[in-house]
Amino acid sequence: MLSKKTKYGLKALTYIARSKDEIPVQVGEIAKSEQIPQKFLESILLTLRKAGFLGSKKGKHGGYYLRKEPSEILMTEVMRVLEGPIAMVPCVSLNFYEKCDDCVDEHACSVHKLMIQVRDSTLQVFRNTTLADLSSK
Amino acid sequence: MLSKKTKYGLKALTYIARSKDEIPVQVGEIAKSEQIPQKFLESILLTLRKAGFLGSKKGKHGGYYLRKEPSEILMTEVMRVLEGPIAMVPCVSLNFYEKCDDCVDEHACSVHKLMIQVRDSTLQVFRNTTLADLSSK
């Protein structure tokens, strides 16, 4: 299940990408427009800023803006920051690999085999989708 | 993240599919072999039985057996029983659809668009995989 954090984060990024003006977009504006609890959204945008997707301007007339072109913001990267591993089990994760406690032979594990396929097909979607795709109507 | 319930369930189904004998497979045997807490596994196999994948025999020398050929047990069905919806958000779920509270226009929602793609690519894997594929080495 996609977390609200990720859902809100994607919506916010889309919102910012669509607002082409040079002036930063304020949290309050996004929260109102997208029906997101403002304080929660604040923390999400903070995460996205620290991850390098967003820049911010503080104080009056402050807000957030994209640091890259939408077409250069890949869903693989956004999803890993907001949602964590793309794989459904750590033992098939490319970026967050962990061995299973059980599972003597990873290679013989039926779950492993299946989840590699799921991971790859999901990755293919995320690798071929950028924020530009999301924000185009 | 894949739940332990689903992981254990898939492993157990694979185990039963691989044991070709006519005699039912006991929970204790699976639990020991696959390193799964026995009581937890009991409840999972019960779920799989109620869903029609497994039959059971009670009492001494009892256990579980498959009710269909492994090649007729689709991952779409197993995953929906064990893990629930395949989609990452209810608003793109085929079998468990729910409208979002926020989201005025589903059609214009960027998350919706993305998650439909993820759902479809995941479905493609599950639709093309049966228990026979999992249990083949």
Next chain:
DNA sequence: ATTAATCCTATCGATTTAATAGGAATTACA
């Protein structure tokens, strides 16, 4: 009868998630 298995319900502890609270730091501008 006794033993061994499934069946069933309830509960518990830990973790995660979603959200809230409260203010500190910074900036615009009157």
Next chain:
DNA sequence: TGTAATTCCTATTAAATCGATAGGATTAAT
């Protein structure tokens, strides 16, 4: 210079979910 508006940061909380356990009831073989 002061006030309002905004981001920044940390801590806390309420609710939900998950993984596992407990304790037997029921059923069947020997």
